[in-house]
Amino acid sequence: xRNLKLILSYDGSDFVGWQVQPDxxxxxxxLASAIGRITGEKVLPQASxxxxxxxxxxxxxxxxxxxxxxxxxxxxxxxxxxLPASVRALDVEEAAPDFHARKSARAKTYRYRIYRxxxxxxxxxxxxxxxxxxxxxxAMIDAAERVRGEHDFTSFAAVDPExxxxxxxxxxxxxxxxxxxREGDEFIYTVKGSGFLHHMVRNLVGTLILVGKATLRAExxxxxxxxxxxxxxxxxxxxxxxxxxxxxx
Amino acid sequence: xRNLKLILSYDGSDFVGWQVQPDxxxxxxxLASAIGRITGEKVLPQASxxxxxxxxxxxxxxxxxxxxxxxxxxxxxxxxxxLPASVRALDVEEAAPDFHARKSARAKTYRYRIYRxxxxxxxxxxxxxxxxxxxxxxAMIDAAERVRGEHDFTSFAAVDPExxxxxxxxxxxxxxxxxxxREGDEFIYTVKGSGFLHHMVRNLVGTLILVGKATLRAExxxxxxxxxxxxxxxxxxxxxxxxxxxxxx
Numbered sequence: 236x237r238n239l240k241l242i243l244s245y246d247g248s249d250f251v252g253w254q255v256q257p258d259x260x261x262x263x264x265x266l267a268s269a270i271g272r273i274t275g276e277k278v279l280p281q282a283s284x285x286x287x288x289x290x291x292x293x294x295x296x297x298x299x300x301x302x303x304x305x306x307x308x309x310x311x312x313x314x315x316x317x318l319p320a321s322v323r324a325l326d327v328e329e330a331a332p333d334f335h336a337r338k339s340a341r342a343k344t345y346r347y348r349i350y351r352x353x354x355x356x357x358x359x360x361x362x363x364x365x366x367x368x369x370x371x372x373x374a375m376i377d378a379a380e381r382v383r384g385e386h387d388f389t390s391f392a393a394v395d396p397e398x399x400x401x402x403x404x405x406x407x408x409x410x411x412x413x414x415x416x417r418e419g420d421e422f423i424y425t426v427k428g429s430g431f432l433h434h435m436v437r438n439l440v441g442t443l444i445l446v447g448k449a450t451l452r453a454e455x456x457x458x459x460x461x462x463x464x465x466x467x468x469x470x471x472x473x474x475x476x477x478x479x480x481x482x483x484x
Numbered sequence: 485x486r487n488l489k490l491i492l493s494y495d496g497s498d499f500v501g502w503q504v505q506p507d508x509x510x511x512x513x514x515l516a517s518a519i520g521r522i523t524g525e526k527v528l529p530q531a532s533x534x535x536x537x538x539x540x541x542x543x544x545x546x547x548x549x550x551x552x553x554x555x556x557x558x559x560x561x562x563x564x565x566x567l568p569a570s571v572r573a574l575d576v577e578e579a580a581p582d583f584h585a586r587k588s589a590r591a592k593t594y595r596y597r598i599y600r601x602x603x604x605x606x607x608x609x610x611x612x613x614x615x616x617x618x619x620x621x622x623a624m625i626d627a628a629e630r631v632r633g634e635h636d637f638t639s640f641a642a643v644d645p646e647x648x649x650x651x652x653x654x655x656x657x658x659x660x661x662x663x664x665x666r667e668g669d670e671f672i673y674t675v676k677g678s679g680f681l682h683h684m685v686r687n688l689v690g691t692l693i694l695v696g697k698a699t700l701r702a703e704x705x706x707x708x709x710x711x712x713x714x715x716x717x718x719x720x721x722x723x724x725x726x727x728x729x730x731x732x733x
Contacts, residue, residue: 246606291607320609357495358540358611360569 239310240330241280241297246321247474248361253285253295262286262322266297269317273310274303283336283343283482284431289474291362293346294325296482298336336482342411344480345436347424347472363421364476370447372422375415378446378453379424382413382439382460389463391439392432393471406432406463415443425480434471442469488556489579490529490546490563495570496723497610502534502544511535511571515546518566522559523552532585532592532731533680538723540611542595543574545731547585585731591660593729594685596673596721612670613725619696621671624664627695627702628673631662631688631709638712640688641681642720655681655712664692674729683720691718 245262255264266280280299286292305313311324318324333339348363355365389406398404409429416423424440442459445451451459451469459467492515500508504516515529529548535541554562560573567573582588597612604614638655647653658678665672673689691708694700700708700718708716 244606246609315603320604320614321606323603323606325603354564354572354574355569357493357570357572360495362607365569 236300236302237307238298238300238330238332238334239307240328240334240336241299241311241314241324242326243282243292243295243297244323244325245292245295246361247286247289247291249321250288252288252290253282255279262292262295265318265322266314269314270299270301272317273305273313274301276301276303281336283340283479286477286479287434287474290477290479292479294481295479296336296340296484298330298334334484339484340430340482342427342429342483343431344425344427344483345431346426346478346480347436347440348476348478349422349424349440350420351422352420361475364473366444368448370422370444371449372415372417372447374449374453375422375443375447378443378451378456379413379415379426381453381456382426383410385409386460387463388432388435388460390459390465390468391435391442392465393434393438394465395433398433408432408435413439436477437471437474438465438468440476441472444472445469485549485551485581486556487547487549487579487581487583488559489577489583489585490548490560490573491575492531492541492544492546493572493574494541494544495610496535496537496539496541498570499537501537501539502531504528511541511544514567514571515563518563519548519550521566522554522562523550525550525552530585532589533728535726535728536683536723539726539728541728543730544728545585545589545733547579547583583733588733589679589731591676591678591732592680593674593676593732594680595675595727595729596685596689597725597727598671598673598689599669600671601669610724613722615693617697619671619693620698621664621666621696623698623702624671624692624696627692627700627705628662628664628675630702630705631675632659634658635709636712637681637684637709639708639714639717640684640691641714642683642687643714644682647682657681657684662688685726686720686723687714687717689725690721693721694718 250262251259253262255261270278278299280297283296307329310327314324350363350365353367387406411427413426499511502511504510504513527548529546532545556578559576563573599612599614602616636655660676662675
């Protein structure tokens, strides 16, 4: 039995998300079916974390066990021959038996792309959030820095129906970096943390946008964190702009 | 009555092509419906030429007549509020009464993008042709130059069921430039001509690929042109890599 570690990139636009669901096209289900065709085994591959409908991955990490004798070096090519073009295996390697894509993860990086010009090219529409209205980008850069460090992120977490409630899990996470950068016509948020709650990156961006619109001041971010109340923060921005960039172990 | 000239960009992936068809999603039909919602008029906008299913446009030119009193400067924004994100009006201006997007065109430029690395990123899959196999790119550059000038392009033309046959129209066209360039991981063909026959760019690329594979030599392009026979040339490459870049008047 080998424990395989797969690096997966996907365009989330046409999937209802990572997690397998009955009668819906998911990344996990599509991948499980491709692995099944190669190995003849029924497996449920495990990702570093779920991504929601429309969310993209540059390098999601996935683990699954197999008794198949197919050489590890051939596995990625075999997968790409079967998977749709919207999902690509970038690399497959054998991992230690106790390595688990989710449980072993120590840090994740996400990116959120906002397209700022008046007309969004049709070729970018699936891959950014088009927000052409005025924003004080300097204030957003200041506000993003206030997210760094260890905090209880309850104010930025959607209620997650799949999460254990008894005992309730902690909403404390550590953010290692949180910054905005201009790249051409895009304003891009990159955040690296020990872990992220449901919708957390999209809720952070939705709140930082309120600072950009001067509805909030940069200092308000600290107050919102301390409120431990979802209604204190801004709205969830669209999935199309969000990318899981990488996972560190 | 104003004659409006519209510059339109579209992602062709989810359309069965430009031209209206019953019970199918076309760019022309989608645009006609948006214009109808704005003006209350039933119009059939005319493009510089049809694009096939999956073919993209960076700057298609479209004309249509309207009695609407909506200022020309507001027309583009009004269209973009209604059109899907895969179709964008880049500019709208008033044209001379006798200007016609197709009949007035003097030159068109097309581009064909080939992605050359082993694994095509999922975010490019709709926008390139993935061809990771060996190609003699130098030979393809030489061969492309042989297409320039005035020729009868029957060997590179698909039979077009919609074209007049009595009297038969000429298949002579002038190619002003025809060249390959490397841009990062892509090998890109750009061709500018007085006009193009049905599938002509995709058939030229499919034939130039045969030179890259050493199935043909660069000199064979001249022989194929002179054959005036579709079966002398290579296969039609996929639509996903093809872009109408611009139209000159």
